[in-house]
Amino acid sequence: MEATEKTVAMPPQRPRFDRVQLNTRVRVEIEQTLQRFVVDHNTTVQSSVDLALAEFLAARGYPLPEDDGRSR
Numbered sequence: 001m002e003a004t005e006k007t008v009a010m011p012p013q014r015p016r017f018d019r020v021q022l023n024t025r026v027r028v029e030i031e032q033t034l035q036r037f038v039v040d041h042n043t044t045v046q047s048s049v050d051l052a053l054a055e056f057l058a059a060r061g062y063p064l065p066e067d068d069g070r071s072r
Contacts, residue, residue: 009051010041019046 026034038045054064 009055010043017050 034045034048037043038048058064
């Protein structure tokens with residue numbers, strides 16, 4: 001990887017956290033791009049959306065609480 005390339009986090013393949021249902025609608029283009037990403041990176045929609053929301057919230061001052069191991 002060149003020094004100018006940005007390193008981004010990749011979603012874990014099999015996270016083991018307690019989960020809740022989050023119902024939302026997204027633009028068709030976002031869903032299509034997400035499906036391509038999932039296939040290209042051998043991951044899941046669940047893991048990708050989970051990581052994306054965690055990064056979005058942390059960047060805006062809402063980091064997730066530290067994992068104490070109970071969620072796994």
